[in-house]
Amino acid sequence: MPSSAAQADPIPANPIPTDRRLALHRTMQTIRATETTLSRLFADGEIPGFIHLSVGQEAVAAGVVGALGPRDSFATTHRGHGHVLARGVKLDLFFKEIMGRAGGICGGRGGSMHVADLSLGVLGANGIVGAGLPLATGSALAHQTRRTGGVAVAFFGDGAMAEGALHECLNMAALWKLPMVFVCENNGWSEFSPTSTQFAATLDKLGAAFGVPHRKVDGNDVAAVAEAAAEVVEAARNGGGPRILECLTTRWHGHFEGDPQRYRNADEIAGLPRNDPLRRSAEALLAAGVEESALAALVDAVDAEIRDALEAARADALPDVDAAFRDVYTPTATLTAGA
Amino acid sequence: MPKPLRYVNAVAQALNDAMAADPAVMLMGEDVAAAGGPFKATRGLLDAHGPERVRDTPISEASLVGAAVGAALTGMKPVVEIMFMDFVTLAMDAVVNQAAKARFMFGGQCSVPMVLRTPHGGGLNAGPQHSQCLEAWFAHIPGLRVVCPATVADAYSLLRAAIEAPDPVVVVENKALYALQGDIDVNAPRAVGKARIDRAGRDATIVTYGATLYAARAAADRLAAEGIEAEIVDLRWIQPWDEEAVFASVAKTHRVVIAHEAVQAFGVGAEIAARIASDAFDDLDAPVLRVGAPFMPIAFAKTLEAAYLPDADRIVAAVKSTLA
Amino acid sequence: MTMVRELVMPKLGLTMTEGVLAEWRVSPGQPFRSGDVLLVVETDKIASEVEADSDGVLIETTIPAGETVAVGTPIARWSADGAGAAPAPEPAETPAAKAAPIPAPTPGAANARPLPAPVRSNGERILSTPLARRRAEGLGVDLAAVTGSGPRGRIKVADVEAAAQTRPTPQPAPQPEPQAPKIETPAGERSKPTTLQATVARRLTAAKRDVPHFYLAAEAEVTELAALRDRLNADTESGLQRISMTHLVLAAVGRALAVMPEMDRVWDDEAPGGAILALGRGDIGMAVDTPRGLVAPVLRGAAALPLDRLAEEAAALTRRARDGRLTEEDFQGGAVTVSNAGMHNVTYMTSIINPGQSSILGVGSVRSVFRPDAAGAPVLKRELGLVLSADHRLFDGVTALAFLNRIIAGLERPFRLLRAP
CATH class of the missing domain: 3.40.50.970 (Thiamin diphosphate (ThDP)-binding fold, Pyr/PP domains)
Incomplete structure (x- = not known):
């Protein structure tokens, strides 16, 4: 069930420079503060539909996305806010999208489950469990065929391990030696059920079956994730074929906001903050000599950004129906080809 | 050549x-x-x-x-x-x-x-x-x-x-x-959503696509022998389908049969028939008819498959029925 | 060698013994196709179109329209090609015909259903294609004057164009001769009623003229009845037929009929000097509004049916009536009919007794009214206006009133309707 650092592979002694750690911490703080705000907005009825929060998993998003270069791409999941925010999607466009406003990054067409920014190589969150895996596989195929030098990452949860797409894509990626990383955010829960009751194998064995190297890290230790991600991304980029990075992490909120989580043990939930990736990161920064006031200032700065973004989202217009129709197909002026 | x-x-x-x-x-x-x-x-x-x-x-x-x-x-x-x-x-x-x-x-x-x-x-x-x-x-x-x-x-x-x-x-x-x-023409226009009038006629329109075009041609030949001139619209594109071409043909012949190999129920013909009923109603001089496969899976045996596939006989009968 | 065959009066229902040859639709020498209507036969319940079951040519009719003949009587001769006019007829065979029943409208509530245009002056819908309608409007052709050549007589554009060509050019109206005080002929378009309309008209006139009607009106308090119906219908889990006000009235009439079998009798005019016929089967007629007009098929053994069965069978009968699938059998029997016009906003409906029956209950709309209680204070009630029309040859006022009061008692204590009859 919930994972612990003890199960992770040993971390090589390769300390990350403090300024880099501070940047990762700021990314995590942005994700945490944004999602905490979203949780409140959802409870207040300001967000329609479903939202799935990744509170407790911020280190994976910050560490993995932080290891990507500008040509790289990734496909994420329904619990994908963190990855998208880590990639630098503009906060106001993000809030507008999730609140269903015209100026949202997707014009209010997609919402929380479909946040995408193609200009940043973000192939979208996805409402279908496991559906991002083939998208990332195809993206890696394009990187390889076009020789872009890019790597594609497929984020997926442990629940998606049971999807056929993972097995098919591991096979394809291995056959074609694609520049691709399969990043599993293993929070122990397949929606409302413990993954131990859902999946008979383990990811390392699955990888081994296809000859895809597997690395497991403490997904709540951002430095460990960052180091491991850098290693697997560069291996994939350099023609080493696909890699699996399994990040053991924790899901604090329900499968979706409003899920009372009656299926979870109260002790497990109560114990989650002890393994808080943000607290662990802050402690490491303090130990490395960063001032407490600097961390407090970082929190304040992030909060101010979020306040501004939220204000802009609330002031933004609602989407126009006619404009939405125009996005079903690419405008057709160019459709007649040939003589 | x-x-x-x-x-x-x-x-x-x-x-x-x-x-x-x-x-x-x-x-x-x-x-x-x-x-x-x-x-x-x-x-x-x-x-x-x-x-x-x-x-x-x-x-x-x-x-x-x-x-x-x-x-x-x-x-x-x-x-x-x-x-x-x-x-x-x-x-x-x-x-x-x-x-x-x-x-x-x-x-x-x-x-x-x-x-x-x-x-x-x-x-x-x-x-x-x-x-x-x-x-x-x-x-x-x-x-x-x-x-x-x-x-x-x-x-x-x-x-x-x-x-x-x-x-x-x-x-x-x-x-x-x-x-x-x-023959192919590598320079032919390549428009999306344009149908093709495969055969001009004045008495009834057969809207079709794919292999059923050939059943429609055979049907039109047989109808012509009886003095009935059927117009065949080869849709080519199903989405988007060429409403303009179909409505223009209906305005000319006032009778329509939509023929395709797919199962008739809830098929492409149903959508086209519905659009004709709503948008070309006043041009109709007979009910719009469909010829498609029956509501069953296609079977293996030669005789069963032959009975399943829409053919010229059924298209001829449908066209005649619109002329009754 | 041409085989000359005889056409005989068909037997269109189990109990049919004779029929009126109402109309010939083909003339001697005229060819017909399988499925063409050859003639119209009327019984006392229904007019039926008799269709040819094969192609042929009518040689001669031996019975003129308007005559009543026994089932099996030869009425015409025909052959496949019209030859054999000088004839030794083949032995009579079963008729080369199959009947398509046309349910006859019956008296009762007005048919409030709006009919789609275009319609004839008599309200009958004219079958015509959209293009034909558009062209007729453009050419100024009256569709009512056009004969349709399409399926079911549907008017097609070619029919309109043909009609436009043969339309007589208007003649200058002749000057009327000066005349001393003259009676105005009513203005308006005249048309010949269809056979069916003429049949209905004749029967209704006869019923109103020959049956000495008397009428009893009363109200039933139906607050509890409506509540019971609503509670039964709210229980959607049962999967049972929804209960309508008509079903409850049928049930109340059925219960009353079960204890008063004397109401299940009819006066037989045909017998010399008249006869009283006790039916005793508890059948109840039920007026149903259909696209083709009002019909009153009979709910078999209604007096003995538990409420759910009754509702199911009544609903099935209604469906068949609306789909035009009633048969001659559906009109046989029954001394009383229930005609519910409640959905059409009427307080009382005084109905003409269905020909061949002896009473009819006209049911009005549920009305909210204030009635004084024992102390004279107003109390809100929900009342249903009932009018029982009864045949005085069979019933006196006391008997009919007892029947009506039993029906009212059933409606006002509706829990009784839940018990098996």
């Missing part, structure tokens, strides 16, 4: 020319490379364009089509082959939830320039899981385009048009037509 091509060679020619014209075009599918495809629609392309752009994929329909979507979002123009249209069931998430919706749900940030080629149709006694005509499913999904070339010329031109189109296109080829011979 060019040598006549077979339909399947026109497909290969279109793929070859598209790949030569645009380095982003690539082929993916089961056995499309070394084997040249089960129907040889990709024969010779591996040699011409190399293994990176002509990819044999594992038998993983769901992920290979999903990968095509991902590749299309990353700068490629993949042309995927699904060996039999029946197998597309395995790839429905990729087609319906990913390819069709990416442009819309990402707010117009991107297009998904991919093509899914697949053969449908009976006539080969391939049985219930290798003969279905499922094009109506895709025509029902906003974001997809669907085309069904009936002639050798269109097999070339419409596939080129599909590859050039910025949005996902399902290209449906009737496998019974692969051996058909005809």
